[in-house]
Amino acid sequence: MDLALLKADISKVWGRPTFELAVGLVFFISITSVQILFEITTVSGFQSDFNYLVTESLVRITSTQMLPLVILSGILVSLSFARDYEQGLMQTLLSLPVSRTSIFAIKFVAVVLPLTLLSWGITLFIMVMNYFTAASGLLVLQVSFWALPVTFFAVMFYAGLASLIALALKKTITSTLATVLAGFFVWFITTLTPEVLGPIADYLVFTPYAAPLWAMKRLFGTRPLSEPGLEMNLPPWGFFILIIFYAFVFLVPTYIYFTKKFEVKE
Amino acid sequence: MTEFTEVLGEFENLVKRFNTTHALSGLSFRIYKGINGLIGPNGAGKTTTIKLSLGLIKADAGKAEVFGFDCWKESLQIRRKIGVLYEKVAYYDHLSGLEHLKLIAKLKGIPDPVAESKKVLGLVELEEEAYSRKIKGYSAGMRQRLGLAHALLGKPELVILDEPSSNLDPLGRARVIEIVNKLKKEEGFSFLISSHILPELERVCEHVVLMHKGKAIREGSLEQLLNEVAPQAFMIKAEPAAPLMKLLKAEECVKDVRLDEGYVYVVVEDSKLFKKRLPALVSKAEASLEEVKVAGRDLESLFKVAVLGD
Numbered sequence: 001m002d003l004a005l006l007k008a009d010i011s012k013v014w015g016r017p018t019f020e021l022a023v024g025l026v027f028f029i030s031i032t033s034v035q036i037l038f039e040i041t042t043v044s045g046f047q048s049d050f051n052y053l054v055t056e057s058l059v060r061i062t063s064t065q066m067l068p069l070v071i072l073s074g075i076l077v078s079l080s081f082a083r084d085y086e087q088g089l090m091q092t093l094l095s096l097p098v099s100r101t102s103i104f105a106i107k108f109v110a111v112v113l114p115l116t117l118l119s120w121g122i123t124l125f126i127m128v129m130n131y132f133t134a135a136s137g138l139l140v141l142q143v144s145f146w147a148l149p150v151t152f153f154a155v156m157f158y159a160g161l162a163s164l165i166a167l168a169l170k171k172t173i174t175s176t177l178a179t180v181l182a183g184f185f186v187w188f189i190t191t192l193t194p195e196v197l198g199p200i201a202d203y204l205v206f207t208p209y210a211a212p213l214w215a216m217k218r219l220f221g222t223r224p225l226s227e228p229g230l231e232m233n234l235p236p237w238g239f240f241i242l243i244i245f246y247a248f249v250f251l252v253p254t255y256i257y258f259t260k261k262f263e264v265k266e
Numbered sequence: 267m268t269e270f271t272e273v274l275g276e277f278e279n280l281v282k283r284f285n286t287t288h289a290l291s292g293l294s295f296r297i298y299k300g301i302n303g304l305i306g307p308n309g310a311g312k313t314t315t316i317k318l319s320l321g322l323i324k325a326d327a328g329k330a331e332v333f334g335f336d337c338w339k340e341s342l343q344i345r346r347k348i349g350v351l352y353e354k355v356a357y358y359d360h361l362s363g364l365e366h367l368k369l370i371a372k373l374k375g376i377p378d379p380v381a382e383s384k385k386v387l388g389l390v391e392l393e394e395e396a397y398s399r400k401i402k403g404y405s406a407g408m409r410q411r412l413g414l415a416h417a418l419l420g421k422p423e424l425v426i427l428d429e430p431s432s433n434l435d436p437l438g439r440a441r442v443i444e445i446v447n448k449l450k451k452e453e454g455f456s457f458l459i460s461s462h463i464l465p466e467l468e469r470v471c472e473h474v475v476l477m478h479k480g481k482a483i484r485e486g487s488l489e490q491l492l493n494e495v496a497p498q499a500f501m502i503k504a505e506p507a508a509p510l511m512k513l514l515k516a517e518e519c520v521k522d523v524r525l526d527e528g529y530v531y532v533v534v535e536d537s538k539l540f541k542k543r544l545p546a547l548v549s550k551a552e553a554s555l556e557e558v559k560v561a562g563r564d565l566e567s568l569f570k571v572a573v574l575g576d
Contacts, residue, residue, distance in 0.1 A: 004369050008369055012359075012360055089356040089357065091322060091352060092357060094322055095320050095322065095348075095350050095352075096345065097346040099342055263323040264322040
């Protein structure tokens with residue numbers, strides 16, 4: 001992958017006002033999910049309650065960020081692939097002495113990496129501002145680290161879906177709308193109740209939207225809000241394998257299509 | 267007559283369809299060292315051919331090779347040796363012209379990107395104050411010049427120019443032609459220039475391919491093709507034209523008749539016989555003959571003859 005080309009693509013995708021809007025949106029959403037320790041607790045139980053609060057806060061921040069990240073990754077990938085195609089930049093890039101694999105990787109990384117780092121950076125900032133003390137510093141940093149891979153794989157999933165839609169439709173507005181709708185749909189099904197879904201509601205924990213959050217919850221041992229379900233049958237590493245699978249499920253076919261079949265017809 | 271010996275690219279029976287449109291229908295021609303012209307009206311398949319030669323699209327059938335490499339499977343090797351300017355120039359608009367060229371020079375592995383970038387910017391005469399200006403602030407003509415500089419970067423073995431003067435004023439067009447001529451003579455560049463503005467190609471092209479409806483209808487040296495056309499086409503101004511055209515169409519020695527800019531444009535198979543028959547036909551049509559002339563010895567006439575005779 002050529003770093004100079006990656007730098008140029010990142011500065012194009014994240015130029016004004018995209019960067020400022022993304023930072024504002026993710027920060028505002030994240031700050032609304034900060035937890036405050038308000039329960040009366042015993043001195044002996046303080047540390048465990050505090051630890052629980054830190055992990056629970058991280059899960060909540062990540063969970064709250066998920067929907068804006070889905071939307072942002074969909075819009076940015078659509079712009080990066082479909083708009084470049086429409087404007088002729090894709091044609092210019094594919095005529096350079098650079099392999100299609102590199103161009104695909106550059107366009108993908110230019111969205112996924114900064115978006116993940118932005119989300120993680122804001123998460124880390126909020127966590128440090130709220131819970132960092134001399135005694136809890138290491139804990140806060142250790143816990144916050146786990147938001148990085150979880151967010152990364154989740155963003156990869158939606159970016160893979162968005163790139164497939166963008167390359168198939170090749171129209172900026174159509175593919176952006178289709179991607180946003182697909183993202184909303186993946187989120188929406190996780191909001192359906194067992195009364196609506198019946199017995200299959202238990203399996204929602206394994207969907208691309210819920211699995212990254214459950215990977216964190218299971219890792220930290222967060223208590224389920226309701227009766228434990230199928231999520232307790234899968235160990236934390238099982239959820240991580242699942243989200244890694246989701247990360248590549250659209251990415252691999254899109255990559256194969258782009259490198260072997262994709263044509264610049266217009 | 268110019269001899270073409272060194273073949274840079276070879277296309278045989280290329281077929282390409284976009285849904286129901288036949289973009290290429292059995293296109294065959296060669297690209298030689300020197301200045302090659304790809305001539306044809308809009309929709310003839312010129313841009314499709316260029317995209318195909320760079321591996322941007324895949325032919326449905328036929329053989330396409332440039333520098334001995336398959337245009338689809340080995341396009342990266344081809345792109346290393348080619349510089350291209352598309353009609354629709356699109357770059358990273360947030361970069362300056364110089365930054366853009368430095369980026370491309372790095373990708374091409376040019377040892378001194380800054381020096382090479384400034385050299386090609388000088389060649390295309392882009393004003394120095396524009397070096398540091400963002401591309402999004404460029405006029406259409408400046409973008410075109412930058413595109414030409416982009417194509418020339420690193421002295422590629424073949425420079426492809428797709429409608430290079432489409433965004434330029436007449437002076438700009440003339441300058442592009444001068445640059446192409448100069449680079450060919452002084453630096454030994456080879457070009458494949460696609461255009462439908464024929465007079466500009468006439469001034470530089472050595473080898474010409476005429477395209478129409480996705481096929482090469484004529485191919486050869488410019489001199490050879492122009493010699494073919496001269497005695498074959500006539501332009502007649504007569505009043506009324508319609509009855510004369512009807513009679514001309516019925517003549518065996520006439521291949522095609524068309525009304526073009528007030529003239530009856532006639533393509534003939536046997537010019538001597540046509541000249542003998544014409545007065546009788548004018549008289550029979552009860553038309554008054556105002557002007558008869560042999561169509562010019564230029565690419566435009568050549569193109570009309572070829573297209574009408576196709």
